[in-house]
Amino acid sequence: MLLCVRPQGSLNLPMHQHDLSSRPNFKFFKLEGPSMEIDSKYLQIDSNFRSRAQTWALKSVEQNMGACSVFGKSIVALFSPSSFPTPEPASNGNRRIHKFRNRQSAILQIQESSDLASALARHGETLKVQDMNVILRYFGKLNRRRELYQVFDWMQQNQMINVASYSSYVKFMGKSLSSVEAVEMYISIKDISTKFNVSVCNAFLSSLIKNGKSESSLKLFTQMKRDGLVPDVVTYSTLLAGCAKVKDGYYKALELVQELMSNGLQMDSVTYGSLLSVCASHKECNEAAKYFQKMKDEGHSPNVYHYSSLLNAYSADRNSEKAEALIEEMRSAGLVLNKVIYTTLLKVYVKGGFFEKSKELLKELEALGYAKDEMPFCLLMDGLAKSGHLLEAKSVFDEMMEKQVKTADGYSYSIMISAFCRSGLLEDAKKLASEFEEKYEKYDIVILNAMLSAYCRAGEMENVMSMMKKMDDSATSPDWNTFNILIRYFCKEKLYLLAYRTMEDMHRKGHQPEEGLCSSLIYHLGKTGAHSEAFSVYNMLRYSKRTISKALHENILLVLIAGRLLKDAYVVVKDNAGFISWPAIKKFAVNFLRYGNVNLINDVMKAVHSSGHKIDQELFDMAISRYIAKPEKKELLLRLLKWMPGQGYVIDSSTRNLILKNSHLFGHQLIAESLSKQLVVSKKVKPHKENAR
CATH class of the missing domain: 1.10.10 (Arc Repressor Mutant, subunit A)
Structure with missing residues (x-):
């Protein structure tokens, strides 16, 4: 038998296997034109190829043909039926090589396919879970989250998933995986060994923290431990990082550190770095310095990140002397001061009001090439503006514009426009806002809020409405501050129903209103006869999953009694009787027994009794009557x-x-x-x- 493979053929053979002179025992037929002749024995290396070649050859025999082609024009064979040899059996090693090559080919085809669903259906079953993880990481590194989700979904449906699959998927999805989805996915893991694998747990906890759900991560961590998780140092480092942005985060961080040590684990440089960051965020300057020294005493060499965190703590404390001493320590340790360190030192000077030092340091940053974007300028500009040095702040802004410093998001404009608005210089603010709009072809929410606040303070209703229209036209979504500004303004103008509708919109958008603002609006809505609207505002606060003041329950009760919304008043008393005075409860009971639904009278009597107050004879007389x-x-x-x-x-x-x-x-x-x-x-x-x- 003779096989001839053309140069453009699909086989990729080493050159020594093209040397036919070393195969004297085999007969070859030479074809015309450019070709490479291949010994039929070589077919043993690729069993898949051999099988197809045999099929093709046998069909040719049956059809009594002397020649035929396979794989298009790439492979041509000339033979006589009697000369077709029986292939030698392939070795186990060759089979493994063949399977490996097939899997590699399948991985490549899935990665490069324009129709991922079809490629997975066609090749997925030939792959192992580790191969699918390779594909998962491939799409993850390219930030192709749609394909990442599609592959992971296929893996779940086909039960081809392991610890690395979950860890990789959650890591690469990042903020695209919502906190709700992350928790639901974790709960849905059925395999116990996977569910409580520390790497999997760390990935899910990290996902929640990246999505700003540090409180949720701590709750999930508690549940994980209860169910069998044995946390490691990475677990605690992850959770510590989240404590930087939660209320009472410093004390929660201390609890985690204590737990870490109780579990026989040791603090490492990463854990100390997270703890220093928490101290800086919560303005625990002395504690940050203490842990920094403790880290060094334990033999951990601080890096730039540790120094940066301690510098941040000093900036919160406005302690320039300690900050400068720390910079000298870094230089003595041979560490290179990078952009982050210089910028943090600038923050220390600005917060401390050392503006001359700030200006000198900014020049140094420029000389080092660390002031190519607007952030260092903005730090100085904002500090000057908030300290009342508006002209100096504007001078820094003008210098920045003249030097054509990169202003990607227009933060510098926001600072100056807000400063002009605070100073009542509305014309200057409008001029700069128009310049920003022309330059960026958009409106920044911070700028819009600054302008809106200025117009509200000045009582310019027409301009307030104009700014709101501009937000709609530019499809700019209002944030918490926008709603807060508008509600306060509408209350000031005694437009309480408009304030209520704005608060409704605020609540629908997922923003939580301030209790003080709600309490004020409830009072005014009650006074104007909008009792049901007042109760709606109360419920917005009530279901916001936060503790509200005791006085608010009694305030809304009195509003509901005045509006004879007695069924709603009954709910307030039943749920919050312990926070309501006896005179208010008595007033409610009298009104309900007189005007309320007779079917609920017994329930009301029981609620009054449960409040801890004795029901007097007057109330029983009214009920029986x-x-x-x-x-x-x-x-x-x-x-x-x-x-x-x-x-x-x-x-x-x-x-x-x-x-x-x-x-x-x-x-x-x-x-x-x-x-x-x-x-x-x-x-x-x-x-x-x-x-x-």
């Missing part, structure tokens, strides 16, 4: 009379006489039984009262 006026509600009256003795309550003689007078409406026997129980209780209660005297 309501029932007597509605004989069809006799079951409710009987339940009330039955409930009272168990709580130590009895009716007075006048109320008893009223019930007896109308007993024909409710059934003489039932009334007699209920009143006899009342009488027994009254005899027990009376001696107690006399003894008390």
Whole structure:
């Protein structure tokens, strides 16, 4: 048999296998034109190729053909049927090589396919989970999140997934994986060994922190430990990093450090770096210095990141002397001061009000090439503006514009426009805002808020509406500050319903209003008769998952009573009776017993009793009078009379006489039984009262 492979053929063979002179025992037929002749024995190296060649050859034999081609025009064979040799069996090593090459080919085809779903369906089953992880990381490194999701979804559906799959997917998805999705995915992991693998847990905790959900990460961590996670140093470093941005984060960080040590783990340089960052964020300057020294005492060499964190702590403390000493220490240690270090030192000088030093350092930054973007200029500009040095701030801005410093997001414009607005220089602010809009063809939310705030302070309603229209036209989404500015302005102008509608929009967009602002709006809405709107504002706060002041419950109760929204008032009392004064509860009870739904009277009486206050005779008289006026509600009256003795309550003689007078409406026997129980209780209660005297 003769095989001839053309140069453009699909086989990629080493050159020594093209040397046919070393194969004297085989016969070859030479074809015309450019070609490479290949020994049929070579087919053993690629069993897939050999199998297809055999099929092609056998078909040719059956058709009694002397020649045929396979794989298009790439391979041509001339043979006589009797000369077709029986291939030698391939070795196990060759089979492994063949399978490996097939898998490599499949990986490449999936990665390069324009139709990923089809490629996965065609080649996925031939691959192992580690091959799929290679594909997963390939798309992750290219930031192709759509394909990343598609591959991971296919892996889940085909149960071709392991620890590395989850870790890689969560890592590469980053902020694209919402906190809700991350938690749901983690909970859905069925394999226990995977679910509590420390690498998998660390990946999910890190994802939550990157999405700004540090509180959620701490809660999930607690659940993970309860279910079987054994955390490592990376776990604690990850959680410590999240503590920098949460309330009371410093104290939570200390708890984590204590837990780390209790578990027999040791702080490393990464853990110390995270802890220093937490100290800086929470202005714990002395603690940062203490941990920095402790880290060095334990033999960890601080790097630029550690020095930067400590410098940040000094900037919060406005301690330029310690900052300068730290810079000298870095130089002595042979560390190169980078842009981050210089910029942080600039922040120290600016916050401390050392503006001459700040200007000198800015020049040094420029000379080193570290001031090519606007950030260093903005630090100085903002510090000057907020310290009342508006002209100097504008001078820095003009210098920056003259030097054509890169201003990618227009932060410098935001600083100056806000400064002009705070100083009441609205014309200067408008001029600069127009320049910004022309230069960037957009409006920045910070600039819009600054302009909006200035117009609101000046009471220029027309310009306020103009700015709101500009936001709509430019498709700029309002942020928390925008809503806060508008609501305060509308309240100031006594446009309370407009303020309420703005707060509704704010709530729909996921922003939480301030309690003080809500309380003020509730009061004014109540005064203007918008009682249901006031209750809606109360509910926005109530369901915001944060603690609200006790006084607010009583305030909304009084508003609801005034508007006779008594069913809503009942809910407020039932849920918050412990925070409401007795006079307010009594006022509610009187109004409900007089005007409220008769079917809820017994529930109201129980709620009042549960508040810790004794129900007086007046309230019982009112309740029984309501029932007597509605004989069809006799079951409710009987339940009330039955409930009272168990709580130590009895009716007075006048109320008893009223019930007896109308007993024909409710059934003489039932009334007699209920009143006899009342009488027994009254005899027990009376001696107690006399003894008390």
